[in-house]
Amino acid sequence: MPESSIVVRPQPMDSETYTASSRLQAAGLAPAIAVFERAATQVPLPTAPQPIVLADYGAGTGHNSLLPLGAAIKVLRSRTSAEHSVLVAHTDIPDNDFTAMFRTIEEDPDTYLRKDPATFASAVGRSFYGQILPSNSVHLGWSSWAIQWLSRTPAEIDGHVHISDCTDPQVQAAFARQAAHDWHEFIAFRGRELGPGGRLVVMTMAVGDDGEVGFRPLLRAIDDALKELAGDDVITSDELSGMCIPTVSRREVDFTAPFAPSGRFERLEIEHLEVFDAEDRFWERYRADGNATAFGARWAAFARAAVFPALLTALPTETDEQRVGELFDRLESGISERMGAAPEQVRIPLAHVVLVKRPRT
Numbered sequence: 001m002p003e004s005s006i007v008v009r010p011q012p013m014d015s016e017t018y019t020a021s022s023r024l025q026a027a028g029l030a031p032a033i034a035v036f037e038r039a040a041t042q043v044p045l046p047t048a049p050q051p052i053v054l055a056d057y058g059a060g061t062g063h064n065s066l067l068p069l070g071a072a073i074k075v076l077r078s079r080t081s082a083e084h085s086v087l088v089a090h091t092d093i094p095d096n097d098f099t100a101m102f103r104t105i106e107e108d109p110d111t112y113l114r115k116d117p118a119t120f121a122s123a124v125g126r127s128f129y130g131q132i133l134p135s136n137s138v139h140l141g142w143s144s145w146a147i148q149w150l151s152r153t154p155a156e157i158d159g160h161v162h163i164s165d166c167t168d169p170q171v172q173a174a175f176a177r178q179a180a181h182d183w184h185e186f187i188a189f190r191g192r193e194l195g196p197g198g199r200l201v202v203m204t205m206a207v208g209d210d211g212e213v214g215f216r217p218l219l220r221a222i223d224d225a226l227k228e229l230a231g232d233d234v235i236t237s238d239e240l241s242g243m244c245i246p247t248v249s250r251r252e253v254d255f256t257a258p259f260a261p262s263g264r265f266e267r268l269e270i271e272h273l274e275v276f277d278a279e280d281r282f283w284e285r286y287r288a289d290g291n292a293t294a295f296g297a298r299w300a301a302f303a304r305a306a307v308f309p310a311l312l313t314a315l316p317t318e319t320d321e322q323r324v325g326e327l328f329d330r331l332e333s334g335i336s337e338r339m340g341a342a343p344e345q346v347r348i349p350l351a352h353v354v355l356v357k358r359p360r361t
Contacts, residue, residue, distance in 0.1 A: 028278035028350040029064065029144070032203045033071050035272065035352050036142060039199040040075035042356075043139050051087040051120075052076055055138045055193065057128045057200075058146025059090035061097060062104040068142050068201075070112040073119055076140075086119040088112070091132050094125040127151065129182060131189040138193045141200035147186055148205040150246040153313075154178040160223055161311070162245050164213045179248040184258050187355060191266025194357040199271070205249040206275045206351035213249040214277075214347040217339065218299055222307070225334030234330055235315075242314030245307045255353055264358065272354035283345040296340025300332045308332075 045052055054072065056065045073086055090101060105111050105121050112119055126132040128143075129151045154174040157166045163175045190200050207213050222245075230240045255273055258265045282302075286295040308328050315324070 028203055028276070028348075028352075029067065031276075032144065032201065032352055033068050035354060036068050036140075036201045037071050037075050039201055039354060040072040040140055041079070042197075043199050044195070044197040045076070045080055045084075045139065048081065048084045051085040052080070052140075053133075053138050054086065054088045055133060055141040055200075056088060056090045057141060057143035057190075058149075059092045059096070059101055059123070060146075061100040062090060062102075063108070064144050065090065065142065066104070066108055066110040066112060068144070070110065070115060072140060072142070073112050073116055077116060083118055086116065088119065088121050089124055089133060089138075090121065091124040091126065091128055093127050096125065098123050098125065128189070129185045131192055133193045135192045136195045138190075138200075139195055139198050141190060141194065141198070143200070144203040146204070147183070147202060148247045148249065150175075150178050150248060151182050151185075152178065153244050153246045156241065157244055158241065160219075161226065161243050162219050162222075163248065164215075165219060165223070175248060179250060180254065180257065183250065183254065187258060187268060188266050190355065191268045191357060194268070194355075196267075196357055196359040198357045200355045202351075202353040202355070204351055204353075205247065206349045207249045207251040207254075208275065208277065208347070208349040212347060212349060214349045217344050217346050218303060218335070221299075221335045221338035222303060222331075224338060225331050226311075228334055229327070229330055234327060239314045243311045244314070245310050247307075249349065250351065252351075255351065267357050267360070268355045269358060270353065271356045272352065274352045276350060276352075278348040278350045280346045280348055283343070286343050292340045292343050293336075294340075295343045296336040296338070299339040299346070300336035303335055304328060304332045 054069060056062075056069060059065055069088060073088075076086065090105075092098075092101075101123065102121070105113060113121060124132050128146070154177065155171045157163060157171055158168065160166055163172065166172055166175075194200060205214070226235070226240055226243060229235050230237055235243075252273060252275055256270060259268075259270060263269060282295055282298040285298070286292065308331065312319075312324065
């Protein structure tokens with residue numbers, strides 16, 4: 001089966017839908033912030049005037065970075081003077097909406113810039129599957145809801161939009177190989193960028209202890225809504241067959257594989273690894289208000305912001321914005337109706353991974 005073209009990590013379509021996305025993606029953020037704060041107490045700090053460098057890998061529009069970075073900067077500031085500068089490097093692919101990101105950093109009430117005048121923001125528009133910052137330059141790194149996006153779609157999934165529903169062993173193997181390769185590359189280049197003693201905290205999708213990857217009700221709703229659109233000739237059968245959400249959930253053994261057998265890779269070691277089920281905040285809201293329509297609408301808005309742009313790669317390059325907007329509106333409506341018709345809690349397995357770079361021996 002031929003390999004498809006590169007798939008970029010999708011970005012939100014607008015601020016309203018991204019707000020819905022970020023509300024759900026805040027799941028797991030509080031415990032991750034605690035892990036990040038602990039890492040900030042442990043990393044070695046440079047002597048002024050050399051800045052303390054924080055890297056935000058896969059920043060998107062910055063919403064899921066502000067609170068963690070602000071918490072870490074507060075810890076770092078307690079360890080050094082108020083004049084010691086902190087440089088935050090937000091990184092993402094070149095197609096990322098950096099305008100929206102800088103507006104978030106400048107205007108959001110939670111921005112770290114308002115809380116620390118000696119902290120400065122910058123951006124790098126390159127994929128984190130390669131080296132994007134100077135070697136030994138980063139003291140503390142953060143990445144959330146980013147590394148689950150594959151650098152490319154390795155195979156077409158027949159009849160579904162996500163690999164978790166695929167039963168073809170060859171396709172499953174192709175996705176597993178790509179996921180292993182991407183994780184290997186991601187940590188290899190972070191091993192170069194981190195300075196000795198530096199730490200990187202990663203929060204990403206995971207596979208539960210029972211083998212569950214999560215998001216099942218949402219994926220069913222997306223599949224069914226897309227098939228309905230194909231039946232109504234809103235999209236063609238070829239477009240439907242080419243649509244894919246190229247995300248993966250990793251098991252504990254997947255995270256640890258590059259470090260075997262010595263426990264060290266590119267001078268990195270896993271200092272902490274935890275897989276847990278995050279809270280479905282939309283479900284908790286539904287339990288409180290009983291509003292099934294709002295429950296479906298929240299999940300549909302999340303899907304529109306988080307995964308709809310990935311489906312665009314199946315459309316002809318000349319597709320106009322009007323058609324895309326109409327398709328997204330119909331798809332969002334279909335998902336909302338299905339999720340609201342029979343509300344159920346969505347399982348969200350996540351992982352926290354802390355990597356530390358050891359000095360040379």
